[in-house]
Amino acid sequence: MFLSSSRSSAFSPWSSMEQSDSEALDISAKVQLHGVLWKRPFGRPSAKWSRFFVIKDSFLLYYAESEKRSFESSRIFNIHPKGVIPLGGCVVSATEDMGMPFGLVITLEDFSGTVVVAAECEEEQLHWMEMLQESGKTWKNAQLGEAMIESLEAQGLQLAKEKQEYLKLMEETEELTHQRAQREELERLNQVLEEEKMKYEEVVMELKAEQEQIKDLDGTTQSLQGVESEKEELSGLTVMLQKSIEMDLLRDLHHIEEQMKLLLKEKEQADELRENQQRAEVLQQEREFYSSQATTLQQSLSQLTADKRQTEAELQAEMESRMELEKRLKQAEEALQDLEKGLDSLDRSSERDQRMRGDVTQLR
Structure with missing residues (x-):
């Protein structure tokens, strides 16, 4: 074989x-x-x-x-x-x-x-x-090609949706981080103020103790006047010390706030630059991936479309050829019937019969 x-x-x-x-x-x-x-x-x-x-x-x-x-x-x-x-x-x-x-x-x-x-x-x-x-x-495999195209398109839509959700979560995370840093800084400043307040209260307690001791002393009028004078000086010193401490604290707090603002601004700029760079890298990778997927899908679609058109043209040619054959067969059958009728008629010669029978044999 x-x-x-x-x-x-x-x-x-x-x-x-x-x-x-x-x-x-x-x-x-x-x-x-x-x-x-x-x-x-x-x-x-x-x-x-x-x-x-x-x-x-x-x-x-x-x-x-x-x-x-x-x-x-x-x-x-x-x-x-x-x-x-x-x-x-x-x-x-x-x-x-x-x-x-x-x-x-x-x-x-x-x-x-x-x-x-x-x-x-x-x-x-x-x-x-x-x-x-x-x-x-x-x-x-040809049937699976179309199913694969639809699956890839659905995956692309899902990836775009997940990307939007991811960006939204990143913005919320940045906002929460910023709020947390501000809260930690306020807690630290409150702790510094508490420590300064405790020191001031200790100085006031010592002054009150000295005042009580002065009241208990028995002395001459001059001694009392001296004590009163010292008391007034101590009171003045206390007021001055309190004002000085308050001014120093306010000045330190203002300086600390200015420094914190500068640090926060620099940190935000650095974080923004780093995140922008990371986002640019991720977007570039995603762009390359989607570009390759789109090219592959376009090639597959072009091939499938060409195959479909080719199949339709061939089927159309096949149908036209079959219709032509059926038409010729019908014409042959009609000619054969006419010849057989002529053979069965009475008005014919032997030469004509011979010629008609030859035609019938050829048609068959």
């Missing part, structure tokens, strides 16, 4: 070239496998025919066995097979029953029956089984 195979570089369910009945396609580089197999007819398990089979992309085509001679001599075949079997999602298994020792059973998703063929030897049986299964997977 003649057996050959070749790889196709792209998925295409049919050739895009339009041809008439007498035209044919060069299949030396357009089919995956071809050869003669035994085929079991539908509904007749005991019968079997010898047919010439061709696997093209994801379809199994079969012809009369005479097509093999045409292929061996010219490497071409007619585009009108006796049958076309789509292999998308098919399941192929070996069988050796009912007089077909090297048989193959092809089960299809969209058909209730099965297709049974057989090879001449085990090597050819394995070769055909492998190529049939690979063609079925090619059909599935």
Whole structure:
């Protein structure tokens, strides 16, 4: 048995070239496998025919066995097979029953029956089984392409939504961090004021203790006047010390507040620059990722669109060719009926009968 195979570089369910009945396609580089197999007819398990089979992309085509001679001599075949079997999602298994020792059973998703063929030897049986299964997977991969495109588009929308939520959370986190730093600084200033207040209260307590001691002393009027004078001086010193402490505290607090404002402003600027840089890097990475994904999707869409247009053109050509054949067959049948009526008429000669019978034979 003649057996050959070749790889196709792209998925295409049919050739895009339009041809008439007498035209044919060069299949030396357009089919995956071809050869003669035994085929079991539908509904007749005991019968079997010898047919010439061709696997093209994801379809199994079969012809009369005479097509093999045409292929061996010219490497071409007619585009009108006796049958076309789509292999998308098919399941192929070996069988050796009912007089077909090297048989193959092809089960299809969209058909209730099965297709049974057989090879001449085990090597050819394995070769055909492998190529049939690979063609079925090619059909599935083409269908998965569209599903993958839709999935990637949905993932892109989800990533954009998550990115917006992430930016919102980052802004809230920055605001909370700023508020926390301000609260810590206020607590520190309150603690400094408490310490200064405690020192001032200790000085006041000492002065009051000295005043009590002075009251308990018995002395002369001069001594009392001296004590009163010292008391007045101490009171003045106390007031001056209190004012001085308050002014120093206010001045220190004002200086601290100014320094804190400068530090906070510098920190915000530094944080903003660092975050802007990080955001720019993240955005650049995301831009490159989306750009590569968009390029891949565009290429896949372009390929799928071209394949679809090519398939539609081929199917249209096939339908036009079949309609032309049916038209010619109808004309031939009408001519045959006219000739047979002429043969049955009474008004005819032997020469005319001979000529009409020749025409009938030629039409048949």
